[in-house]
Amino acid sequence: MYVALWYKFGKPIHGRAWNNNGNVECSFPYSKVELTGARDLGGQIQILTCSEQDPVEQFKKSGFWYEWRPYKDRENDQLLQLVRCGQSTPVLMPTKDGNTFLGYIDMGKDVANVGYKGKNETLAGGEIQNLLVLFRNIKAPPTGIKIYEDTWIDLKYRDPFPTAKNPIPGGGRKLKNDDGSETYSYVALWYKHGEPVFGRAYPDPAGKTLASFGWNGQENAGAELGSMQMIVIPQPENLGFEYKWMSYKEVKGGAGAFKPLHVGDCVPCVLKTAKGAELLGNLHMKMEKATAGFGGKDSAVVGPAVMNFLVLCRNGHK
Known part of the structure; x- marks a missing residue:
């Protein structure tokens, strides 16, 4: 979700x-309803951006x-x-069923809306005093603080x-191509019809x-993707947990310290094709279906074979 106006x-x-x-x-609260789409909004919106996602x-x-x-x-x-902007400030507000979404506080009425x-x-x-709102902090950000949340960057x-930002390579190494060569590809996230899909990004x-x-x-x-996200690793002195590529059968069920790094039901996965090539893609855990884009379609593997595929995991959950 991104702050919009x-x-x-x-x-x-x-x-x-x-x-x-x-x-x-997009979604905006107004009066007693949620407004979405061109028919409701009838014009342009603005999205807040920053030049760097690293606070320093x-x-x-x-x-x-x-x-x-x-x-x-x-x-x-x-x-x-x-x-x-005027009497509106962006807010993260929980809904009645436990989700959290971006909305706004009407500062003139002290009412939060989503x-x-x-x-x-x-x-x-x-009730609104403890809700999180967005500030510009003009004091230098603290350094040396341990980070326990995944760090995502947005790009088009x-x-x-973003090589310098330390993106995560599939399998933590070069992956095998079907011609015998090896190349790096990096974990990326995109949304298709509102559903998360992991794939690969590369320069x-x-x-x-x-x-x-x-x-x-x-x-x-190609250009149809528009924007996407990539997960990056902070500096070692700031990282409060560890990433590791593990076979899905080792971590299915989540009993150990390392758990799949998932968005919804999906987790980054290194899929192996029948020819022995390795493709960085997506494992849908509920469906036990691994997919990766290749040659204009998805290379899909379903069922027990996915148990041996590597998935991205992390520890240090709080």
């Missing part, structure tokens, strides 16, 4: 946007960094600047490949990002 009769309202199948989709690098470039903190902190710290399942869910009064097809000879994803009998590659 829209205007209704000149009034700014924050909501959320996301990438689905290379297209921008962002601070070096801009003199501030973005930080999610409780709404009540706006009154206590002179070094915090609340991200707002669009969900066609409705506008609200919280009011003292043919953006410069072309000019250092631009290419990627491939396979699902539902198709390979998706």
Whole structure:
């Protein structure tokens, strides 16, 4: 989810946007309903971006960094600047069924709003004080702090490949091609019709990002991808956990310290083809189906064979 802004009769309202199948989709709460799509919104939206996703690098470039903190902190710290437009500030708010989505706080009324399942869910009064809102922090970010969450970066097809940010290679090594050669490919995430799909990203000879994803009998590659995400590894002194590639049969069920790094039911997977090639792709754990884009379609393996495929795992869950 990404912070988005829209205007209704000149009034700014924050909501959320996301990438689905290379297209921008969005949700905004208004009155008692959730508004989505061109028919509801009838115009353009804006999406908040930052020049760097690393707080230290962002601070070096801009003199501030973005930080999610409780709404009540706006009154206590002179070094915090609340991200707002008019009386609207973006907020992370839990819904009645336990999900958390981006919406906005109407600061004039002290009411938090989030669009969900066609409705506008609200919280009011003292309950909103501990909700996380977005600040610009003009104090230098702390260094040497251990990171216990996965670090994702956003990029577009043919953006410069983020080699310096330490993306995760499939299998932790070069993978075998069907012609006997070996190359690196890196874990990437994309959404197809709202569903997560892991695949592979890699640089072309000019250092631009290419990627491939396979699902539902198709390979998706090229400009149709729009934007995607890649997972990167922080500096060793900051990393509070460990990544490891393990066979799916070792970690199925999640009893050990290392558990599959999943988004929904999907986890990055190194698929082996009948010819012995290794393709970085996606394992749908409930379906026990591994897929990877190749040659215009997905190379799919279903059933017991996926138990021996490598999947990306991590420890240090809190």
